[in-house]
Each structure stands twice: as C-alpha cells, then as structure tokens.
Amino acid sequence: MTSISTGPDAPAQEPASGPHSYGTPEVPKLMVKGEAEFETDPETARLSVTVSSRGPDRRGALEDLNRRNSQVLDLTREYGEAVEKVETGSLTVRPELSDRGRKERVRAHLGTVRLTVTVQDFTVLGELTGRLADLELTTVNGPWWGLRPRSAAHREARQLAVREAVSRGRELAEALGSELTALLELTDTGGGGTSPPPPPAPGMTRSAYAGAPEPAPAFDLEPQRQTVTARVSARFAISPPRL
The missing domain is CATH 3.30.70.2970 (Protein of unknown function (DUF541), domain 2)
Structure with a gap:
C-alpha cells in the first residue's frame, strides 16, 4: 500500500494528530508498507x-x-x-x-x-x-x-521489512522528483514464523505385552523449513515534488 497526502482531503485512514497531519503542499507526506518473507531451518x-x-x-x-x-x-x-x-x-x-x-x-x-x-x-x-x-x-x-519466540530470524525479517519500506519510499519520492526528508512514523503491523498446525493424528502407540522387548526403531525425520514474515508501515515527510 502506498499513499501520498498533501492536503485536508487526504484519505481517512491517516489519523489526524495536528493541523497539518496530512501534509501540506510545502511539506507533503508519503506512506508506504514494507514486507519481508523467507524460509529458515527450525530451531x-x-x-x-x-x-x-x-x-x-x-x-x-x-x-x-x-x-x-x-x-x-x-x-x-x-x-x-x-x-x-x-x-x-x-x-x-x-x-x-x-x-x-x-x-x-x-x-x-x-x-x-x-x-x-x-x-x-x-x-x-x-x-x-x-x-x-x-x-x-x-x-x-x-x-x-x-522457531523460538525470540529467534534471530524474526529480528532479521523485521529489519528487512524496514529496509524495504525505506527503499520503496525513496523510489516513489524519486519518481516525483522529490526525496525523503524525515521519518514521521514506523509501525510493526505483524508477521512471524509459520508452521502447519498439529494434525489430529492417532499417533504411534505400543500396547502392554509380555516378553523381552526388542530395540526400538530410530526414525529418520527431516526438519520442516519455517516461513518467517514481517510487515511494517512507514510514513515519511518528503520535499516538494517537481511536477
């Protein structure tokens, strides 16, 4: 999502926090979102x-x-x-x-x-x-x-999402003949590691029995890769565009 606001008729999703919260022709504002997604080994x-x-x-x-x-x-x-x-x-x-x-x-x-x-x-x-x-x-x-809640993978995903938001903001500002001048707001809008929920499987069960037990088999289990995501929303002040 990308939005540029320069006056009081800007979209309603921008909360008002002052007389020029939506920007002015002299100090317009730009809002972008940054996302990151990659796979990593489970922990x-x-x-x-x-x-x-x-x-x-x-x-x-x-x-x-x-x-x-x-x-x-x-x-x-x-x-x-x-x-x-x-x-x-x-x-x-x-x-x-x-x-x-x-x-x-x-x-x-x-x-x-x-x-x-x-x-x-x-x-x-x-x-x-x-x-x-x-x-x-x-x-x-x-x-x-x-993944653990404090896994380094979550931190890496958030940092990548922030860099994506800054890069996207610069690209849009350059398209207007403008440049970013200040970061006004940065919001973490969600993300995390994902894995399929536990299935309602009956599982492996051994019944009670008499006799000498045999050695239990060792299973060959391959770790399932985890998808890590992060999303941020950033709002920047930009210099007046050259239109």
Missing part, C-alpha cells in the same frame, strides 16, 4: 506424548499411570540438554461405567497424562521418538517444528 521440534492406564482397581490404575509417566520423564532425562524442556499438560483419571443394568457400576478406571517434549538437538530426535513410542501404553504425536 525446535515438539512431541506430544500421552501415557495411559486402565484397570478394574483405581489404586492399581493410578500406580500404573504414575509408573509410565515416570518412564517417560526418565527417558527424556537421558538426553540431557538435547531435550530443551518437558511440560505436563494435563492429568485425567475417571471411572468407566458399565452399560448393563440399572445401577451405576464401575467397570474399570482410566487414566491419562499428557506431556509435551521440546527437542533442540535434532540428531537425537528420531531415536527419542522411537523409544518413547515403544513405551507401554504410550502414544506419540509429532514432531511439530518451530
């Missing part, structure tokens, strides 16, 4: 891990749930700083009622714990994903790739 990968338990006895179901939750935490700790953080999202324990009979009868007790595992070293991601999926009654979804 983190998130895994959604759900551990479950089911049993006729509430205490037994709780003990199984606690044990399986501890197995997930112990496994992630083995990877040290490669795992940036592990967060518990929710814990649910509820009775499962029988459909038969008029009385409410508890058929079983169900429990789930949901965790989010954030990995910053992708060299261990495939192995960790396989080992988590190999745990008893554990479901794994992901990975979901992303």
Whole structure:
C-alpha cells in the first residue's frame, strides 16, 4: 500500500494528530508498507506424548499411570540438554461405567497424562521418538517444528521489512522528483514464523505385552523449513515534488 497526502482531503485512514497531519503542499507526506518473507531451518521440534492406564482397581490404575509417566520423564532425562524442556499438560483419571443394568457400576478406571517434549538437538530426535513410542501404553504425536519466540530470524525479517519500506519510499519520492526528508512514523503491523498446525493424528502407540522387548526403531525425520514474515508501515515527510 502506498499513499501520498498533501492536503485536508487526504484519505481517512491517516489519523489526524495536528493541523497539518496530512501534509501540506510545502511539506507533503508519503506512506508506504514494507514486507519481508523467507524460509529458515527450525530451531525446535515438539512431541506430544500421552501415557495411559486402565484397570478394574483405581489404586492399581493410578500406580500404573504414575509408573509410565515416570518412564517417560526418565527417558527424556537421558538426553540431557538435547531435550530443551518437558511440560505436563494435563492429568485425567475417571471411572468407566458399565452399560448393563440399572445401577451405576464401575467397570474399570482410566487414566491419562499428557506431556509435551521440546527437542533442540535434532540428531537425537528420531531415536527419542522411537523409544518413547515403544513405551507401554504410550502414544506419540509429532514432531511439530518451530522457531523460538525470540529467534534471530524474526529480528532479521523485521529489519528487512524496514529496509524495504525505506527503499520503496525513496523510489516513489524519486519518481516525483522529490526525496525523503524525515521519518514521521514506523509501525510493526505483524508477521512471524509459520508452521502447519498439529494434525489430529492417532499417533504411534505400543500396547502392554509380555516378553523381552526388542530395540526400538530410530526414525529418520527431516526438519520442516519455517516461513518467517514481517510487515511494517512507514510514513515519511518528503520535499516538494517537481511536477
């Protein structure tokens, strides 16, 4: 978007802040937008891990749930700083009622714990994903790739957008035989890193079974490139054009 204003009949989207907020023939004003967009490698990968338990006895179901939750935490700790953080999202324990009979009868007790595992070293991601999926009654979804909120990529995108706004303003001013004389306003109008939302996939689950476990497979996971965008709006004062 580009607009040039030199009088009181300028477009209404320019908010008035003084008697000559839209510019004058002697000091016209020019408004431009700058945008930047590029792709970069992700910085983190998130895994959604759900551990479950089911049993006729509430205490037994709780003990199984606690044990399986501890197995997930112990496994992630083995990877040290490669795992940036592990967060518990929710814990649910509820009775499962029988459909038969008029009385409410508890058929079983169900429990789930949901965790989010954030990995910053992708060299261990495939192995960790396989080992988590190999745990008893554990479901794994992901990975979901992303950038950190304070990533240098966001700063680079904003700087590129500002340079684009200045360059565009100069081009338009030169087309009028004018030049930029002052920056009056600069606004960050949005942007950021984008990645597809987590799909409602069933994930990988291992059921409880007896027998000697085999080594868990290590998955070959390729990081998904992230699109980073930034947008700014700038308003400049320009010298009187030569029309």
